[in-house]
Amino acid sequence: MSDPRDRATSTPPPTLGEGCVRRYDPDELSEDNGTDFPGAEELWRKVQEEEQINKKAP
Template identity: 65%
Template sequence: MSDPLDKATSKAPVTLGEGCLSRYDPDDLDAEDGTEFPGAAELWEREQGKAEDDKA
């Protein structure tokens, strides 16, 4: 085992492009990739309210 990454249990999806234009290949992604965050909108609104309160 010469490569320490060989023992990793997860691997990043295939990417397209190079450098600043690098992005994950949408055709390679499936339901197991990414995250599900059902409370994201509520958290965003709460954090935006805190930011506005700090400005006042």
């Protein structure tokens, strides 16, 4: 940046829909979007198992 007052900015990826159904356009997402969360799949599986157990309990 040649101008010291220039600020780095980021912009979200394009979205689809409006209001409550607004979401990121999956066709526009790349490896550069998102975060690194290697335990996400395991955490999701655990949450789903706990929900199933809670549904069975009276």
